[in-house]
Amino acid sequence: MTHFLDIHTTDAADLRAMIDSARAMKTARNNRPKGTPDDDQPLAGRMVALIFEKPSTRTRISFDVGVRQMGGQTMVLSGADMQLGHGETIADTARVLSRYVDLIMIRTFEEATLQEMAEYASVPVINGLTNRTHPCQIMADVMTFEEHRGPIAGKKVVWSGDGNNVCASWLHAAGQFGFDFTFTGPEPLDPERVWIDFARAHGSDVKITRNPEEAVAGADLVIADTWVSMHDPQSARERRHNQLRGYQVNEALMARAKPDALFMHCLPAHRDDEVTSAVMDGPHSVIWDEAENRLHAQKAVLRWCLGV
Numbered sequence: 001m002t003h004f005l006d007i008h009t010t011d012a013a014d015l016r017a018m019i020d021s022a023r024a025m026k027t028a029r030n031n032r033p034k035g036t037p038d039d040d041q042p043l044a045g046r047m048v049a050l051i052f053e054k055p056s057t058r059t060r061i062s063f064d065v066g067v068r069q070m071g072g073q074t075m076v077l078s079g080a081d082m083q084l085g086h087g088e089t090i091a092d093t094a095r096v097l098s099r100y101v102d103l104i105m106i107r108t109f110e111e112a113t114l115q116e117m118a119e120y121a122s123v124p125v126i127n128g129l130t131n132r133t134h135p136c137q138i139m140a141d142v143m144t145f146e147e148h149r150g151p152i153a154g155k156k157v158v159w160s161g162d163g164n165n166v167c168a169s170w171l172h173a174a175g176q177f178g179f180d181f182t183f184t185g186p187e188p189l190d191p192e193r194v195w196i197d198f199a200r201a202h203g204s205d206v207k208i209t210r211n212p213e214e215a216v217a218g219a220d221l222v223i224a225d226t227w228v229s230m231h232d233p234q235s236a237r238e239r240r241h242n243q244l245r246g247y248q249v250n251e252a253l254m255a256r257a258k259p260d261a262l263f264m265h266c267l268p269a270h271r272d273d274e275v276t277s278a279v280m281d282g283p284h285s286v287i288w289d290e291a292e293n294r295l296h297a298q299k300a301v302l303r304w305c306l307g308v
């Protein structure tokens with residue numbers, strides 16, 4: 001069974017092949033008249049379940065559109081509306097869904113839920129975000145960087161803010177795609193040690209600094225993300241803002257990166273908290289390409305999982 005559960009557990013050559021495939025599919029699609037289906041319909045006759053236990057705009061729509069563009073069909077399911085939300089086990093849900101659909105994409109809270117779904121499903125499972133990781137986002141982000149600046153290997157990527165689930169998948173990608181990664185943020189919000197160790201063990205020069213200005217010096221890419229994630233209690237909001245205020249990505253900070261540095265944010269953003277509108281809408285920003293590339297990158301992930 002070919003699951004796409006995380007970047008660090010997927011073969012690096014397969015990850016590279018998926019990025020290349022995504023770029024080829026994007027080019028082919030952009031060369032076709034708008035509104036026409038892809039020539040290639042590799043998912044014809046296939047049904048994909050998209051399960052959401054947390055809110056989503058980009059993941060939900062990009063998976064739905066991507067499957068349809070490739071000739072497949074989708075059912076978008078809310079975890080709360082399924083028996084899953086009323087005590088049926090993940091294992092039993094996985095067994096039943098596998099009798100109906102060809103692939104399951106799930107966005108959930110606990111990593112253990114994703115792992116159990118994958119263990120008991122007899123169809124591929126894709127991680128659409130857990131509290132710990134967000135691999136589909138970073139596949140799109142690597143694709144976006146390379147579209148604009150060529151190979152990401154050897155580049156300096158800087159994360160400013162909370163060492164959250166998106167940051168974790170960036171660390172996995174640093175190890176698998178061979179770039180250097182600097183985290184800047186307050187110590188209590190450092191990324192998990194195990195992810196730092198993974199990236200370092202795979203040759204990435206990972207640095208941790210409390211000084212954002214020092215962090216972004218020589219950066220090829222600067223990344224911000226929300227200061228309060230979906231699984232964080234709202235009661236943490238004020239404390240988080242106080243902890244992270246000094247790590248806002250603004251024009252002054254971007255000016256310390258390389259002149260051609262890119263800016264990314266997985267969205268949704270809180271304008272003028274973690275990033276200023278001037279940066280989001282400014283010349284360094286590639287956030288709309290980043291959002292679009294969720295579609296293309298995930299189409300490649302779906303094809304890889306299904307072997308089509």
Ligand code: CP
Pocket residue numbers: 055056057058059060129137266267268
């Ligand atoms: N970046 C991201 O995963 O967006 P959604 O939460 O809207 O899916």
